[in-house]
Amino acid sequence: MASGSESAFGSAQATNTAPADGATGVFASGGVRVDATDVSMLCGAGLRARLGEIARAESRLAAMKADTLGEIARRSGDGAAAHAATNEMSVSGRKARSDVRDAVRLGGLGATRDGLAAGSVPVGHAQIIARAAGDAPVDERYLVQRAAHEGFDEFRRTVARHVADVSEDDGVSVLERQRQARSGTIATRGSDGMTVLHLEVDPVTGARLGSAVAAAERRLFSDENPDARRTPPQRAADAICQLILAPDAKRSAGTSLIVIADYDLVNHQLTNGRLADGTPIPIDEIAGVAVDAEVLPAVFEAATGNLRMGRSRRTATDLQRLALALRDKGCVGCGIGPERCQHHHIDHWQHGGTTDYENLLTVCHNCHNDKIHQQGFIAQWHPGKPTNPDQAANPGHYELQPPDTATTATNTHSDSRIGPRAPPH
Incomplete structure (x- = not known):
């Protein structure tokens, strides 16, 4: 199982030339440059500042890349843009198609594109906004403002909650689109012959899978020799293989999927349904989950x-x-x-x-x-x-x-x- 953590837009390249306008990383002409430096001479604070400088440059390059791919797509179609990305940037076809989709979406999101170009919106945050805009009529300026101040995981939850809030059906249509977009592949990697599984599912299914895999990992851990333990990635791989290859094997008790909701005392109904990590889900989904999962009401x-x-x-x-x-x-x-x-x-x-x-x-x-x-x-x-x-x-x-x-x-x-x-x- 894999998830796409690679940037959808681009990355910066370092050079030895200082910015033309004297401001770090930005030229008067609108170009982007990051000065090369001997990082071994930097203190801890200097190294962290260096990463921030590179991140802002990556955001500016991302805006340029999206503009270019978007223009090729406008002139010649998405397929031609993906083909150009594959050939000119030496990325996989899958990555190229994802980049083009995000670029086309970003073309209609002026505030997000401007935030990227200014270096204030991180690349991953812009990708989240672009994809959320395809699911619901989001308040783009609100999300851009939050993107400038929130880390990736916090912002991901912010956007998910916002999409659920602006959806007229409590996020049911969003969840259905996510389920329709599910995909899975199994392939042999040419470079080393390893088999790679890639799975994309909706958040509710993902949480249930995560709970099952975590339980299998704990079971494997308890059976291991303390002097010869697997690494966590090895244990996760073995747990997934065990669940697939031995589906009828005895499962340990105590596997719980945590689903949370608030109770409206005035209207006597559940509201604000969400998974434990804050990902919102429609309230009606709780009834479906409860059919084969333990429900744990709790008042703290x-x-x-x-x-x-x-x-x-x-x-x-x-x-x-x-x-x-x-x-x-x-x-x-x-x-x-x-x-x-x-x-x-x-x-x-x-x-x-x-x-x-x-x-x-x-x-x-x-x-x-x-x-x-x-x-x-x-x-x-x-x-x-x-x-x-x-x-x-x-x-x-x-x-x-x-x-x-x-x-x-x-x-x-x-x-x-x-x-x-x-x-x-």
Whole structure:
């Protein structure tokens, strides 16, 4: 199974010539250039600033690429534009067709194209806007404004929620279009003979698949020799193969698909249906999911203290796992879905940390092991901000920050490196 993470528009090339107008990366003529530099001489902040400079240049190049492909498509058709991209840019036919589709969509999205050209809208964000515009009559300027300030995963959820909000049928038509657009391929890669599976499905089906694969991965992990463990990618591959090749094998209990909805006390109905990662789904889908999935109603009440286990157990309870899925919406380091994650004690268990909701963090295996335990990344809480003057503030979110960039805070916890904590509820 694979997902398309490659940029749909383009990337920057470095040169040794300074910008003509003196502004980093932009010429008076409208061209784009990034100065070559010896990155080994840059400090940590300088390296991060360098990446930001390159990202803005990539956005400007993306606008140029989209303009060019769009003009070829206007003159000679989408097929001719894809053929030109394949030949002149040495990309696959699949990538070329995707680029042309996005370029044609971007041609009707002036604010998004201008944001790309200015370097304020990241390439991946522009791609999300372009594809969302094909699903619903989106408020493009609102999305462009959010794109300039939100990370990729947060913005993806923002756009999904916006598309559901502006759809007159609670997103039913959007979900149906996604289901119609499903595709799957299995092919042998010529370079090394490996077989590659590529699968694109709607979010609800994807969440159910993700839950099944995650359960199979946990089962494999528990059966492994601790001294000879698979890598996470190997375990995921084996889990998928097992589910396909041995569909009748006994499955372990406890595989839950988390579907969330709010209850309107005035109208006595469910509203705002969504998956655990925040992806909106039509309320009617909940009934379909409930046919063969466990429904877990939950009311979180701070006064009960039932989300605080202290030192009585090391692993999170089912209720804590559900509450953490609602709060973190997946790995706080990379955004992978909560069903594929584990839980980290912010104040480490071996240093006296407790298994309490406010001391737990949702992280995937890679971020848990590599970022937190090996590289010393620090969990930091970012309070929410109003999305516009008429809306209440978002509750906020955790992020993992490198130790040289995280803001320290004075608090009552034994580890002085820990950043500001989230409110418990």
